[in-house]
Amino acid sequence: xxxxxxxxxxxxxxxxxxxxxxxxxxxxxITWGTSTYVWFRxxxxxxxxxxxxxxxxxxxxVTLECxxxxxxxxxxxxxxxAGTKIYNIVAVLDETGDKRYMRIVCTEDMGVNAA
Numbered sequence: 305x306x307x308x309x310x311x312x313x314x315x316x317x318x319x320x321x322x323x324x325x326x327x328x329x330x331x332x333x334i335t336w337g338t339s340t341y342v343w344f345r346x347x348x349x350x351x352x353x354x355x356x357x358x359x360x361x362x363x364x365x366v367t368l369e370c371x372x373x374x375x376x377x378x379x380x381x382x383x384x385x386a387g388t389k390i391y392n393i394v395a396v397l398d399e400t401g402d403k404r405y406m407r408i409v410c411t412e413d414m415g416v417n418a419a
Contacts, residue, residue: 313343313370315386322381342384344370344408362414366391372403384410 320336327333347367368384368391376382376396384391391410398406 317384
């Protein structure tokens with residue numbers, strides 16, 4: 305963490321938070337609203353595949369590192385959009401506790417295909 309210069313954060317992402325509302329048919333619908341933007345760097349950590357109901361789905365776990373942003377702390381169901389990628393936030397960590405940098409653990413959906 306000590307050697308992180310601002311030049312390391314070269315990817316820009318839009319942070320979105322989910323809100324749920326009922327539509328005119330009584331169904332719950334999720335809408336996503338932009339809460340902030342972050343500059344980050346991505347570190348891929350692991351991937352997995354699962355087969356559910358004859359569909360194959362691949363997910364990759366990634367860690368994003370960025371400057372500390374209070375808008376990401378304590379909010380459930382958030383995601384980061386970066387180009388065509390969607391990173392679903394699993395955890396937000398301020399490992400040093402000094403509110404300078406944070407790590408964001410995410411899953412990236414790699415698509416669903418018929419098995």
